[in-house]
Amino acid sequence: MKDHLDQEVTLEGWVRHHRKSGKIQFIVIRDGSGFCQCVMVKAEVDEALWEEARKLTTESSFRVSGVVQQNPRNQKYELLVKNLEIIHLSEPFPITPKEHGTEFLMDRRHLWFRSKRQWAVLRIRHTLVRAIRDFFDDRGFILTDSPILTPTAAEGSSTLFEVDYFDEKAFLSQSGQLYLEPAAAAFGKVYCFGPTFRAEKSKTRRHLTEFWMVEPEIAFAHLEDIMVLGEEFMKHLVQRVLENCTFELEELERDTSKLEAALEPFIRMTYTEAVEKLKGLGSDINWGEDFGGDDETMLTKEYDQPIIVHRFPKEFKAFYMEPDPEDDRVVLGMDVLAPEGYGEVIGGGERASSIDFLNDQIAKHELDPEPYQWYLDVRRYGSFPHAGFGMGLERAVAWICKLPHVRETIPYPRMLYRLKP
Known part of the structure; x- marks a missing residue:
């Protein structure tokens, strides 16, 4: 990401975490190489794209395009979303942030x-x-x-x-x-x-x-x-x-x-x-x-x-x-x-x-x-x-x-x- 600062890029991966906060959606994507926060601002995308993004569930696969920027608070690189395409909506993922027993995790x-x-x-x-x-x-x-x-x-x-x-x-x-x-x-x-x-x-x-x-x-x-x-x-x-x-x-x-x-x-x-x-x-x-x-x-x-x-x-x-x-x-x-x-x-x-x-x-x-x-x-x-x-x-x-x-x-x-x- 640091090699593409202020450039538009496309990422493909899975939803690690999705948080909706008023007029902003935060979607953490993982693509196997790492993790990146994608920021979607409602005022900067059309209504159809905004609603489409809201459908995303944990581990859904998707494609996202946007501009690489650096968060001034934590200096991490993130993506300002311009476009997003859902490839597959995941069923409810069985492993959640709550505590799971070892056997449950080993079975999965x-x-x-x-x-x-x-x-x-x-x-x-x-x-x-x-x-x-x-x-x-x-x-x-x-x-x-x-x-x-x-x-x-x-x-x-x-x-x-x-x-x-x-x-x-x-x-x-x-x-x-x-x-x-x-x-x-x-x-x-x-x-x-x-x-x-x-x-x-x-x-x-x-x-x-x-x-x-x-x-x-x-x-x-x-x-x-x-x-x-x-x-x-x-x-x-x-x-x-x-x-x-x-x-x-x-x-x-x-x-x-x-x-x-x-x-x-x-x-x-x-x-x-x-x-x-x-x-x-x-x-x-x-x-x-x-x-x-x-x-x-x-x-x-x-x-x-x-x-x-x-x-x-x-x-x-x-x-x-x-x-x-x-x-x-x-x-x-x-x-x-x-x-x-x-x-x-x-x-x-x-x-x-x-x-x-x-x-x-x-x-x-x-x-x-x-x-x-x-x-x-x-x-x-x-x-x-x-x-x-x-x-x-x-x-x-x-x-x-x-x-x-x-x-x-x-x-x-x-x-x-x-x-x-």
């Missing part, structure tokens, strides 16, 4: 994300998707798509969705990582970015059964390399949103100083140090136990910056993690925990490069070795140190937007008891 998710708040969240999600691709593409990573239908589990069979695949069983992918490791041997630096599925019967605010994950993998990289990359990556995402989503963050009333703090150096601590810290904060966690959501929340509320926790006990980490040569109780893994109580956003580390170790792990975890033989080929033919991580897009969106639940971070959320719309 296809309509709910027309609202300003949901519009802002999903535009920030789009910005993050572009930033993710730009980050890896600009650093020489090769996009290598991993399959969604897989014959094996990546991180344990208890959270797999099983599907019929002709005359055999298949599973919806939990992670693209196993397929990235062979790709790293071909291209050096690779990543995949797509939907993943976890059949966890969880109803927490952090879980979806279908979500998007980006996973980079780097040949000849170690734990330190991947911790540095993870920090650079998250800072890049935050910076991109701060630069490009000012209006959306304002709509969400997001305290941007909290995001700016994430541009400072991240906090680092070992799992052992984190457990001691948590005990001092009142947690009953013991060494060897995985963090619960409450533990992550407790820990992250102590710092303004994200926390990188590394060197976790091998008992609760994936079978393919490289053991720490200085302490065989732990593996060379790391998690990045977002501040403000949001917890794990990134998880990853160094992968085991020894075929003997991996065979022992497969047996220890009581996995069928046959489906993993192709994966073990990476260790048979030119084994090499390598490392990578995975970041769940929706958890990143939840933190950056400061949302109470991940269900608002994806257009059509899939949860334990939600499969539609």
Whole structure:
């Protein structure tokens, strides 16, 4: 609008709000890119046009022409209406300014994300998707798509969705990582970015059964390399949103100083140090136990910056993690925990490069070795140190937007008891 001040323009969109005040009508139009107030003055249009505009209902689609002007009181740009054409008069819109319950809104998710708040969240999600691709593409990573239908589990069979695949069983992918490791041997630096599925019967605010994950993998990289990359990556995402989503963050009333703090150096601590810290904060966690959501929340509320926790006990980490040569109780893994109580956003580390170790792990975890033989080929033919991580897009969106639940971070959320719309 600012590029067309005092010029006549035409907009097409939907009625966000319509207020009639004596001899003036105020119509807020949304066209997908933003919102604009259209001002119709009765004395400046003919009677037929005035009456036509009065028919407009919330979410009616229409075309409007007028002159762009700047409101002297709030400095916002608006449209002085010269002409208006109704394209479709909407039926009474079910979502109104009054309070609605979560189930009511989720049942109407296809309509709910027309609202300003949901519009802002999903535009920030789009910005993050572009930033993710730009980050890896600009650093020489090769996009290598991993399959969604897989014959094996990546991180344990208890959270797999099983599907019929002709005359055999298949599973919806939990992670693209196993397929990235062979790709790293071909291209050096690779990543995949797509939907993943976890059949966890969880109803927490952090879980979806279908979500998007980006996973980079780097040949000849170690734990330190991947911790540095993870920090650079998250800072890049935050910076991109701060630069490009000012209006959306304002709509969400997001305290941007909290995001700016994430541009400072991240906090680092070992799992052992984190457990001691948590005990001092009142947690009953013991060494060897995985963090619960409450533990992550407790820990992250102590710092303004994200926390990188590394060197976790091998008992609760994936079978393919490289053991720490200085302490065989732990593996060379790391998690990045977002501040403000949001917890794990990134998880990853160094992968085991020894075929003997991996065979022992497969047996220890009581996995069928046959489906993993192709994966073990990476260790048979030119084994090499390598490392990578995975970041769940929706958890990143939840933190950056400061949302109470991940269900608002994806257009059509899939949860334990939600499969539609």
